Amino acid sequence: MKSKINGVPVPTLKRLPLYLKIVKRMKSEGKAFVSCTDIAQECGSDAIQVRKDIASTGVVGQARVGFNVSQLIDTVENFLGWRNKNEAFLVGVGNLGTALLKYRQFKENGLNIVAAFETDNSKVGKKVDGVKVFNLTKLENLAERMHVQIGIIAVPGEYAQEIADRMIQGGIKALWVFSPVVLKVPDDVVVEYVLLSASLGVLTSKLNNQ
């Protein structure tokens, strides 16, 4: 329940986007079929693991040939929910928020940030990379009216819980959290944290013990 989504391990979910990226590049290079061995080579991983991961998306390959590149891309994208053009709100147009608004990669991942919110009035009314910045007071109302499902939280830690509460109030069902805090949310709300300190901890531990 906790560690598997749809019967698929979370580690697998985390590797799929990388495979997708590799296969997309191969497609752009004109390749029609790709084997797990090919993918494994590109991502410095193991062919057996790649095969297992890809198998969990349900795509069917051909022995001795591999997978149809276009079909593989379609299936993986669908599996990740990247075909749904997920619309998102972002709260906190600081340095990180701005960086996220300008991050082109998201368009490849089916994420469409449709509005941003701030308390700082000097930012309200402006546009960042084509996305309009609203006053935070509009959050719940707009979320409800636009049926937005994803909320991106890029505010200082002390405000994150309040923003989360208000997003949920507005009907948002998934939170992508860049603030270094643990949030309390209802069971039906999905939360995913991007904790830079966790990643940095792995790096510095390795560095200091090798």
Place this chain on the structure above:
Amino acid sequence: MKSKINGVPVPTLKRLPLYLKIVKRMKSEGKAFVSCTDIAQECGSDAIQVRKDIASTGVVGQARVGFNVSQLIDTVENFLGWRNKNEAFLVGVGNLGTALLKYRQFKENGLNIVAAFETDNSKVGKKVDGVKVFNLTKLENLAERMHVQIGIIAVPGEYAQEIADRMIQGGIKALWVFSPVVLKVPDDVVVEYVLLSASLGVLTSKLNNQ
């Protein structure tokens, strides 16, 4: 070898920074002792797991009392290598790079970004949050002279491998990579990726299958 650092599982390493943050706040609130139950409650985790995680740092507690807050902080910080005041270079002063330069949290994590590098001459010579931006040509030389150990890569994917090569050339031993690519590096160089698409994939899969 791959999955454990110093005999400690990577998942544990990723949870320790969170515990540290919680315990630091408790210290600032005047608490002298803390139990695993307390920490678990704060991070919505399990007391048994917290105990196991903390045990791997080697800190010793007192039955019925818990852990000395100051001692716990010291031990965990040491274990993560956050007491060494790790100096780092950052390459790529775009939106993300700028956000990272301004991210105050890093100072808590013993990370000190001492210089930034860019090819864009309009940025070279300026300072971002007190950190001077150098021309990329100075990278290897300065890294060598300053004995910098950590390199942060925040450039577009297509340039990441070149930057990595040059950092390694300059003697850098650990790479923190924000570009969505897989790098080829020698065995003695540590690499840690921050892959937003992996995190986003988990979020959207959950959202679309719940």
Place this chain on the structure above:
DNA sequence: TAGATTGTTAATCGATTAACAATC
């Protein structure tokens, strides 16, 4: 003392890796 908590060892669970038949 009683009871909460640590420290440690064992049991369970799940992910990764290996093995192998089927196939084109």
Place this chain on the structure above:
DNA sequence: TAGATTGTTAATCGATTAACAATC
């Protein structure tokens, strides 16, 4: 055909969870 690759089942490995004695 021969051999590379898939699909699937089994074996291994490691992390999490549980159990329990020791302790203050």
